[in-house]
Amino acid sequence: MIGLEGIAYGGDYNPEQWPREVWAADVRLMRQARVNLVSVGIFSWALLEPEPGRFDFDWLDEVLALLHGGGVRVDLATPTAAPPAWLFRADPSARPATREGHRHGGGTRQSFCPSSRSYAEAVTRITTALGHRYGRHPALALWHVHNEYGGVNAVCYCEACAQGFHRWLADRYGDLDGLNTAWGTTFWGQRYGDWAEISPPRAVPIPVNPAQELDYLRYANDVHRANYRRERDLLRELSPGVPITTNFMIANCREMDYWAWAGEVDVVANDHYLQAERRDNHIELAMAADLTRAVAGGRPWLLMEHSTSAINWQRRNIAKRPGELARNSLAHLARGADAIMFFQWRASMFGGEKFHSAMLPHGGTGTRIWREVADLGAVLSDLAELRGTTVSADVAIVWDWQSWWALELPWHPSADLNYRERIEAYYTALWRAGVQIDFARPESDLGRYRLVVVPSLYLTTPAAAANLRAYVEAGGTLVVSYFSGIVDATDTIHPGGHPGALRELLGCVVEEFLPLHAGERITLDGGLNADQWAEDLHPCGAEVVHRYLDGPAAGQPAITRHRVGRGTAWYVSTSLDAAGTGSILSAAGRDAGLGDPTTGLARPGSVEGVELVRRSGAGRDYLVAINHTDTTVRLPIAGHDLLADRPCTALDLPAGGVRVLRLPGPAASPR
Ligand code: GAL
Numbered sequence: 001m002i003g004l005e006g007i008a009y010g011g012d013y014n015p016e017q018w019p020r021e022v023w024a025a026d027v028r029l030m031r032q033a034r035v036n037l038v039s040v041g042i043f044s045w046a047l048l049e050p051e052p053g054r055f056d057f058d059w060l061d062e063v064l065a066l067l068h069g070g071g072v073r074v075d076l077a078t079p080t081a082a083p084p085a086w087l088f089r090a091d092p093s094a095r096p097a098t099r100e101g102h103r104h105g106g107g108t109r110q111s112f113c114p115s116s117r118s119y120a121e122a123v124t125r126i127t128t129a130l131g132h133r134y135g136r137h138p139a140l141a142l143w144h145v146h147n148e149y150g151g152v153n154a155v156c157y158c159e160a161c162a163q164g165f166h167r168w169l170a171d172r173y174g175d176l177d178g179l180n181t182a183w184g185t186t187f188w189g190q191r192y193g194d195w196a197e198i199s200p201p202r203a204v205p206i207p208v209n210p211a212q213e214l215d216y217l218r219y220a221n222d223v224h225r226a227n228y229r230r231e232r233d234l235l236r237e238l239s240p241g242v243p244i245t246t247n248f249m250i251a252n253c254r255e256m257d258y259w260a261w262a263g264e265v266d267v268v269a270n271d272h273y274l275q276a277e278r279r280d281n282h283i284e285l286a287m288a289a290d291l292t293r294a295v296a297g298g299r300p301w302l303l304m305e306h307s308t309s310a311i312n313w314q315r316r317n318i319a320k321r322p323g324e325l326a327r328n329s330l331a332h333l334a335r336g337a338d339a340i341m342f343f344q345w346r347a348s349m350f351g352g353e354k355f356h357s358a359m360l361p362h363g364g365t366g367t368r369i370w371r372e373v374a375d376l377g378a379v380l381s382d383l384a385e386l387r388g389t390t391v392s393a394d395v396a397i398v399w400d401w402q403s404w405w406a407l408e409l410p411w412h413p414s415a416d417l418n419y420r421e422r423i424e425a426y427y428t429a430l431w432r433a434g435v436q437i438d439f440a441r442p443e444s445d446l447g448r449y450r451l452v453v454v455p456s457l458y459l460t461t462p463a464a465a466a467n468l469r470a471y472v473e474a475g476g477t478l479v480v481s482y483f484s485g486i487v488d489a490t491d492t493i494h495p496g497g498h499p500g501a502l503r504e505l506l507g508c509v510v511e512e513f514l515p516l517h518a519g520e521r522i523t524l525d526g527g528l529n530a531d532q533w534a535e536d537l538h539p540c541g542a543e544v545v546h547r548y549l550d551g552p553a554a555g556q557p558a559i560t561r562h563r564v565g566r567g568t569a570w571y572v573s574t575s576l577d578a579a580g581t582g583s584i585l586s587a588a589g590r591d592a593g594l595g596d597p598t599t600g601l602a603r604p605g606s607v608e609g610v611e612l613v614r615r616s617g618a619g620r621d622y623l624v625a626i627n628h629t630d631t632t633v634r635l636p637i638a639g640h641d642l643l644a645d646r647p648c649t650a651l652d653l654p655a656g657g658v659r660v661l662r663l664p665g666p667a668a669s670p671r
Contacts, residue, residue: 006384008339011040027070034377045079068139081147082109091118096156110152131238154255166195227610251288257361257401268296271305276318294439302339309357334613334624342390389617395436407458414515422455434606450592465501477592507562522551528580535573627653
């Protein structure tokens with residue numbers, strides 16, 4: 001996709017932080033580490049255009065020439081995430097406004113209003129200039145538009161945004177009657193007689209209309225997307241044939257609906273940083289990578305940023321231990337990444353990120369990190385043949401950003417309701433059982449999956465409900481967790497009793513939500529434990545699989561199973577602990593014909609803590625095996641060890657080690 005021979009390897013390169021003498025050494029060291037792609041110019045606007053309309057491209061010309069001479073390709077950024085100070089001096093309203101009405105200050109990046117006209121004009125000028133100058137540069141492999149849309153200034157509450165919101169609403173609802181009905185403005189006397197009466201959901205002492213909040217998030221997502229498109233379309237014209245992308249923060253940015261962004265980029269690029277303090281953070285990494293692959297439509301994607309070791313912006317920035325850098329990078333690669341890139345090439349000496357790790361640490365090439373970076377470069381060149389191969393899965397988890405937004409609006413039954421926590425609970429149980437997982441949108445075709453898990457899909461559109469039903473009728477196995485199917489796209493309750501959109505499919509009705517006290521634990525029959533949530537659940541067609549033994553619903557059904565058409569729909573009305581989640585997924589997995597009937601989901605011979613992921617393509621199957629345990633593991637898998645370049649009859653994985661095998665025989669056909 002980006003015209004490189006093998007796996008792309010490199011990072012953000014910010015030469016402007018260094019004197020010219022360093023640049024040649026940088027390129028020499030890049031070659032040593034087998035870096036073949038760097039992202040340049042991400043925050044360089046103030047240097048490239050020191051005054052409005054006056055450009056200085058000399059230094060960038062020189063950098064690109066050096067990189068080109070060294071055989072390093074360039075992912076050239078438009079620097080529009082960091083507008084120069086002159087923009088705000090001339091137009092203070094180009095700063096974003098907070099919910100409370102304060103304008104952001106300066107001295108940092110990403111501090112612009114996404115609806116600002118002066119910002120848009122300046123963006124057009126710098127993007128056009130860059131496109132003209134470098135659009136056909138021989139080093140150019142990819143355009144990196146902006147940086148992390150929605151990262152800091154996802155939602156702005158200023159007057160320009162309010163006016164844009166009015167136009168967006170008029171477009172969505174046609175007229176004010178449509179809006180008043182959709183928003184339920186008869187509640188609390190909010191009926192609007194003019195678009196201009198509607199404000200962004202600014203700070204007020206009690207919650208703003210939830211439908212208004214939800215639409216404002218949709219609008220904000222669209223504003224950023226339109227900004228991206230403006231730059232992309234300029235570059236398409238000026239730089240024909242060169243792929244264009246922007247770096248997403250899939251799984252960790254709540255505000256951007258990446259399903260809506262997916263079709264806008266030529267190749268999906270993602271940034272991922274570990275939650276450093278978590279000991280199981282490699283599972284969250286796998287989840288983010290699987291979700292990124294889903295956003296990429298199953299095609300290979302680019303890991304645009306991750307860290308070689310510690311980052312600088314969490315509470316405790318735990319450094320990676322020896323070998324972790326390679327494990328993390330290869331886990332992304334296993335799950336479909338065709339590029340392994342870092343923030344950043346050379347550690348900064350000043351500024352807010354001077355304690356962030358880099359490929360080349362402050363200590364230079366005599367450091368462990370540098371050695372691991374150089375080793376990884378060699379490993380990736382040995383894995384070139386994996387480029388373009390894909391991953392397939394039998395199990396999918398439904399993920400929906402808009403449902404995430406809606407679920408976490410205020411004044412819901414419990415503060416414990418947490419969309420990502422539920423998703424992760426199910427993902428983790430599947431990961432531990434060694435199951436390969438895809439993510440899917442609620443409305444997408446699910447027919448290729450044996451098992452589909454729907455954690456807390458609070459906002460369920462009629463189209464999504466019909467899609468889930470069709471999936472089960474055709475023979476699929478569905479597991480739905482509590483607080484799903486409750487409202488439609490306008491945050492209006494589906495009628496007839498909860499979960500309105502899914503009641504008939506699940507064959508049960510919830511009379512009342514029974515959130516638990518903080519720390520309260522409850523038990524179910526069959527040795528299952530849960531917390532946070534219970535329900536007054538009544539079957540209307542479903543069989544009862546487990547009952548509550550205690551808590552507010554003692555004696556009542558807790559988990560049900562409903563045969564519909566050729567398939568089965570499970571309902572889990574409580575927040576099961578890890579063991580309980582695993583056991584229900586195993587039972588549902590048996591319905592789905594997955595895994596081993598005696599062990600449930602776990603594949604025969606799989607070892608917990610050993611990640612095994614297959615990539616296939618062009619008639620070949622590859623297995624990436626990562627040992628996250630602290631003991632050596634031997635698995636009866638034969639193949640050609642690509643890193644040692646020799647055949648092996650069994651897979652020996654040292655503690656913390658990674659192996660990549662080319663498996664014998666033709667690729668298994670993806671089902
Ligand atoms: C990313 C950002 C990079 C760098 C990095 C540090 O969010 O895109 O520019 O700041 O975080 O972890």
